[in-house]
Amino acid sequence: MTDIVILGAGNVGYHLAKVFSKTPDINLVQLYNRTLQTIRCFEKDTVITNQLHTLKKADIYIICVSDEAIESVSKAIPSTNALVVHTSGSTPLEVLNHHKHYGVFYPLQSFSKHRSIDFSSIPICIEAKHVNDLKVLENLALRISDTITYMDTVQRGEIHKAAVFVNNFVNHLYYIGETICEENNISNTILHPLIKETSNKVMNLSPFNAQTGPAKRGDKKTIENHLKKLSGINKEIYKLLSHSIANLYGKKL
Amino acid sequence: MTDIVILGAGNVGYHLAKVFSKTPDINLVQLYNRTLQTIRCFEKDTVITNQLHTLKKADIYIICVSDEAIESVSKAIPSTNALVVHTSGSTPLEVLNHHKHYGVFYPLQSFSKHRSIDFSSIPICIEAKHVNDLKVLENLALRISDTITYMDTVQRGEIHKAAVFVNNFVNHLYYIGETICEENNISNTILHPLIKETSNKVMNLSPFNAQTGPAKRGDKKTIENHLKKLSGINKEIYKLLSHSIANLYGKKL
Numbered sequence: 252m253t254d255i256v257i258l259g260a261g262n263v264g265y266h267l268a269k270v271f272s273k274t275p276d277i278n279l280v281q282l283y284n285r286t287l288q289t290i291r292c293f294e295k296d297t298v299i300t301n302q303l304h305t306l307k308k309a310d311i312y313i314i315c316v317s318d319e320a321i322e323s324v325s326k327a328i329p330s331t332n333a334l335v336v337h338t339s340g341s342t343p344l345e346v347l348n349h350h351k352h353y354g355v356f357y358p359l360q361s362f363s364k365h366r367s368i369d370f371s372s373i374p375i376c377i378e379a380k381h382v383n384d385l386k387v388l389e390n391l392a393l394r395i396s397d398t399i400t401y402m403d404t405v406q407r408g409e410i411h412k413a414a415v416f417v418n419n420f421v422n423h424l425y426y427i428g429e430t431i432c433e434e435n436n437i438s439n440t441i442l443h444p445l446i447k448e449t450s451n452k453v454m455n456l457s458p459f460n461a462q463t464g465p466a467k468r469g470d471k472k473t474i475e476n477h478l479k480k481l482s483g484i485n486k487e488i489y490k491l492l493s494h495s496i497a498n499l500y501g502k503k504l
Numbered sequence: 505m506t507d508i509v510i511l512g513a514g515n516v517g518y519h520l521a522k523v524f525s526k527t528p529d530i531n532l533v534q535l536y537n538r539t540l541q542t543i544r545c546f547e548k549d550t551v552i553t554n555q556l557h558t559l560k561k562a563d564i565y566i567i568c569v570s571d572e573a574i575e576s577v578s579k580a581i582p583s584t585n586a587l588v589v590h591t592s593g594s595t596p597l598e599v600l601n602h603h604k605h606y607g608v609f610y611p612l613q614s615f616s617k618h619r620s621i622d623f624s625s626i627p628i629c630i631e632a633k634h635v636n637d638l639k640v641l642e643n644l645a646l647r648i649s650d651t652i653t654y655m656d657t658v659q660r661g662e663i664h665k666a667a668v669f670v671n672n673f674v675n676h677l678y679y680i681g682e683t684i685c686e687e688n689n690i691s692n693t694i695l696h697p698l699i700k701e702t703s704n705k706v707m708n709l710s711p712f713n714a715q716t717g718p719a720k721r722g723d724k725k726t727i728e729n730h731l732k733k734l735s736g737i738n739k740e741i742y743k744l745l746s747h748s749i750a751n752l753y754g755k756k757l
């Protein structure tokens with residue numbers, strides 16, 4: 252049985268607490284969060300606290316607070332032989348080096364509280380200085396996921412950057428698409444089959460080969476028509492992305 | 505039995521010929537394409553031709569050529585009582601008004617030749633001047649799809665613009681994400697679960713509520729770190745989209 256404490260119940264901490272509280276051979280002994288109200292729903296599953304000085308003993312402490320709070324929160328963890336890890340894509344391993352055993356446990360996924368998630372397909376990127384700690388992290392990750400990847404701080408930063416493109420920015424383009432529908436009294440669900448197919452496509456076809464549309468064709472007329480009906484930052488986004496696509500396929504706009 | 509002729513075998517024409525050649529009560533009597541080689545694979549299913557003056561008689565002519573060729577190709581169609589339609593998102597209905605019966609049959613999807621497609625979930629946007637022609641188009645569309653939408657030329661142009669954002673631009677962001685993986689010797693399949701979840705999410709959650717990440721949080725430090733490791737147009741894209749997201753959530757970068 253592995254005793255773990257989770258610190259922080261934002262999107263990542265919330266879902267990790269959910270999954271680990273139901274994982275065999277894992278004992279979620281405590282969940283800390285700055286505000287207690289947020290974690291009341293875990294009262295049946297574990298001990299909850301908003302006091303860092305009341306942290307219980309555990310084998311692994313998983314820090315899920317915001318990047319800038321990781322270091323200070325980690326200092327509240329009693330110096331023990333426990334393994335202390337953070338879950339941040341963009342924070343170096345070494346911010347935890349005042350602990351004897353430390354590492355990173357970064358699930359590469361976009362979590363939303365009101366959406367349940369299947370951890371088994373989520374890649375978990377792990378890092379540790381000592382091989383034994385890495386082994387412990389690997390065993391922990393394998394309890395919830397089938398895809399474990401060793402990744403150093405630099406690679407993790409890069410994959411986090413890539414994730415911003417394929418998740419945050421993509422989602423923002425969905426937002427713009429839906430806004431256009433709403434402005435024209437068209438139900439935004441009409442875009443859903445296209446959104447689904449676009450994402451399914453890249454599972455089998457490289458995005459380079461999957462590309463279609465006016466910018467790839469160098470179709471200036473359609474692009475000009477679209478630009479006429481855009482303004483503000485959406486117009487800038489349309490221009491910049493069209494230029495980037497056209498450049499890639501050797502077209503001039 | 506409805507006799508149809510398809511003109512043009514680009515991505516849209518190819519897939520429409522595929523589906524209509526297998527649809528009960530539809531008789532694909534001919535497939536025209538400028539180059540015959542492209543449509544040799546349809547020889548078993550229909551008569552193929554690259555000569556516009558040999559067009560056969562049909563009930564419906566479906567023009568699937570590039571936008572700028574629609575008008576000239578449509579003029580090669582013998583003046584009959586047949587219904588002549590194009591399949592373009594960004595071309596007005598009226599380019600076909602030299603025909604007695606004319607309309608638009610626009611499937612809102614991104615087609616790639618080397619990827620099979622299930623038409624049943626693809627929204628077909630139809631337009632016609634005369635109600636009877638609209639009825640004919642609706643019946644045709646219902647043979648292959650469950651989602652038929654009446655849309656005028658302006659709305660269709662807008663939905664095509666929205667499609668550029670959620671398909672072409674999204675696919676380009678996938679391309680950038682995969683490039684970052686490759687540059688760092690990380691298999692790009694690591695991004696696939698994130699890509700899948702991002703698109704699945706917006707089926708149930710509005711993209712406004714689904715957003716996460718540094719720009720939404722106003723996390724300047726992470727954004728600066730990412731920008732340091734970007735250059736050229738990808739850096740511009742990162743900056744612009746981050747600003748757009750930050751603005752939307754009232755954050756300053």
